[in-house]
Amino acid sequence: MSRELLIHCDDVHKTYQARRTLRELVMPRHGDGDATRALDGVSFRLERGRVLGIAGESGSGKSTLANLLVGLERPTGGLIRIGDRDLARLRGAELLAFRRQVQMVFQDPFASLNPRFTVRRTVEEPLVIHGIGDRAARLARAREALEEADLRPAELFLDRFPHQLSGGQRQRAAIARAIVLRPSVLVADEPVSMLDVSVRAGILRLLRGLVERLSMSLVFITHDLSLIGQMCDDLAIMYQGRIVELGPALDVLARPLHPYTRALIAAVPVPDPDQRPGDDAAALLEATALTGIARGCRFAPRCTYAVERCDGEDPRLRLIEGTHEGACHEIERIRSAEKERSWRH
């Protein structure tokens, strides 16, 4: 069964140039030594009604990807197509129309709401910007959005300010704002990491429910792998601007292909006093920022499975089984040596 393709990213690049000082204009340096490659060739697809998880640590480029998907920044290369529109080409009125298609939920619920706006104003704002409906219609739609975000009865919340709400309620208000335009795509950037543990599940269930009810796609960005199983159909693992593994979420978690994925999964502490992870994960050095051009696999300096080939040749994302892809030369060897369990006792 083939669903409508909502997001199509193909070889997306985003490079940041260091700000030019006067000295550089007068005495220019050669090469792109000061450029930072936040995204270095990212490709994936997302269909309607599915949730894609993007997991990675800081520096992986996941936040940059989020910014590109919602149009806050433009890619320096590659294609981002949302629905049937090429994001890089949109300008003016078309860009505004595009905004109705993609919306975002942010990490900090409090900071993502204007402290001087009531909840009603916050949720109505997108409607006002796009000139939708009159006052009464907007209020009705705002109410509807709030109720869909499980803030019931909406009356109770319309005239409140963010500082009068709890963390979970703020995030729900932010979600209501994001869905009031009925977007096709929702990008959630760490939507629960700043919320108390006991409210996280509710927000996640809400997002999952909205994906189904409103027929949307959700890009769920997180650094917490434990939440992936709850939320995501597919999972992409990012490392230093690249997707190093991509596949069905449960497959990636249960049978990780890439050494980095393995390390990530092994590194997560579990709420069980009897479980003791091995010390091998600590052998990883602290990551350094990616600048300049790297030759071989980016993960090679930290990888316990690295061989000579890894330093010279950059592995591409390739299909291993089903729809599960990995970017590593040594996948087959690692899998066959699985029983050695290098990462966890």
Added chain:
Amino acid sequence: MSSVPMPLAEAPRVDQARWATIRLVLGSPSGMVGVALFVFFCVLAVAGERLAPYDPVAIHYLPNGKVAQVEPPSRAFWLGTTHYGRDVLSQVIVGSRVAFIVGIVSAFFIAFIGTNVGLVAGYYGRRVDDMLMRLTDIVFGIPFLPFAVVLVALLRPSIWNVILTISCLLWRTTARVIRSQVLSLRERPFVRAARVAGASDLRIMYVHLLPNVMPMSLLYVAFGVAWAVLAEASLSFLGFGDPRMVSWGQMLYAAYISGSIRHAWWSVVPPGLCITLFTASVFLIGREYERVVNPRLDRG
């Protein structure tokens, strides 16, 4: 799915929130003093001639026909008379009106220009910010009184020129402060959210950011009133004020020129005290207001 209530029943409504601020400002001793003084001067300014016992420019005569010059305070003239035979008390009362006009109009312009410059510079950054801040730096470099003197000397000395002079220069501090606020607010997710929703730059600046910097702007309106009154008094004292208007600064000027400053304290102390108290009241209110409002700004 169940609803997610919280102790909202106790949370104040929109309008109540504003009253809470006012109550908090009044709650502290300095706030109360400031408000009381300010209200006092308001009454003086509004009542003006009706409250004053005499016409402020009327010259009074002694029974023997001579001008009642520099008479010490008496039952007829509570604060005595000036060198020109005018009643000090009446002048002080009417002078408050000039203080208010100059103060409030100038303050409004200071806040208006400063806020807009700060908003635009802080929001756009880069070259726009550089240009506007260089302009602000130049304005900072201009010393107030010499510039004011030159300007007023070129144009006629009038109250509007005084206001113009004050407004042209004193917006610089407001601009700096608002700009730094905008710089930090600009990075907040709610601004990104507005952009993702499709808001234009103008809309973000004036609909989303402005309400957040308003408390700071209002604070600088308050300071602006104080600065303007002091500036007007200084200009008048130097002889560049509007000679047709009775202002506290003019009173000091007249006392100085006529020499009565040296031996008639009643011609100097009342206007001086009024300038001091009025400025102080505005500062006190501004400071209390800032203390009340800032914690909430910081919570974001």
Added chain:
Amino acid sequence: MSLLSVENLSIEYRSRRGVVRAVRNTSFELGAGKTLGVVGESGCGKSTLAMGVLGLLPPTAVVASGAVKLGNRDLVTLDSESLRALRWRKMAYVPQSAMNSLNPVARLRDQFAEIWRAHGGARNGVRHKAEALFVRVGLDPRRLQSYPHELSGGMRQRAIIAMALMFEPELLVADEPTTGLDVIVQRGVLNLLRRLQAEERMSVIFVSHDIAVVAELCEHVAVMYAGEIVELGPARAIFGAPCHPYTMGLEQAFPDIRDPMRTLVSIAGTPPRLDRRLDGCPFTARCPFAVERCRVEKPAPRAIAPGHVVACHFAAEGESNRKRAREPLVWQRGETA
């Protein structure tokens, strides 16, 4: 013989707007060389408790009642000079976001030296000591010459831990030691902490909202809710057979990467306001097993097994309650406290 004994400690924040009872009548003991984890969500009072134990409360907070006994000295009664003498030497503190609390304009070796001198260290020997400590926490000793911003977050955290160990304290209190760190970096710091625990004879209190971190590091766990310790016991008991409904809810709400498909629980409602009197059990409004008695009668902490204390009227019914606690719907009855 316990190193640290907290008895009926209550801490309040006093301001113009009223009194907030952040920590209410908490008691626990910590033996020498043992680790205790204090878990709870935001606002439960765990950070206040940690600061209260060390005498590091801000000026607006006061110890309303109770005692904190280190050895046989009651820290609450000590004056600031005596407390200062104890700090860093006998008890060390790694605060929240410690990696951001380093002086940005001083090199690390100077910051070491400053602490060393301030707490009575000999003039020489600090350099050698600092280098040895850096090696212990897994940092290159040459990094002592760096400024904090030249190190990554994880490295700064290790540096802070090294500083805390400078005088080989008897007690270490760490508040959210790995929060804000990347997964792999967190793993490194966790492994370091485990290694240090094995090597030192230090007692440690870890404060965290992350029960997985606490499960990994701590032998004993105290669960806090609305300023009170609702359950306290060995980690195995707390995780394997929790007896307080809040502990059950918290564990059901926490994801486990080994079981990605398990439906997580969300506890409806919010914690009660701490500026009000709280009659009865604070968890009543959100508890699936609450009855009228819970609303009026505060449950006293009772030991249901050696070292395992629970403050709940139905502590004895742990087994059946645990079964019911696994149903997500059971947690939706929450109302306003």
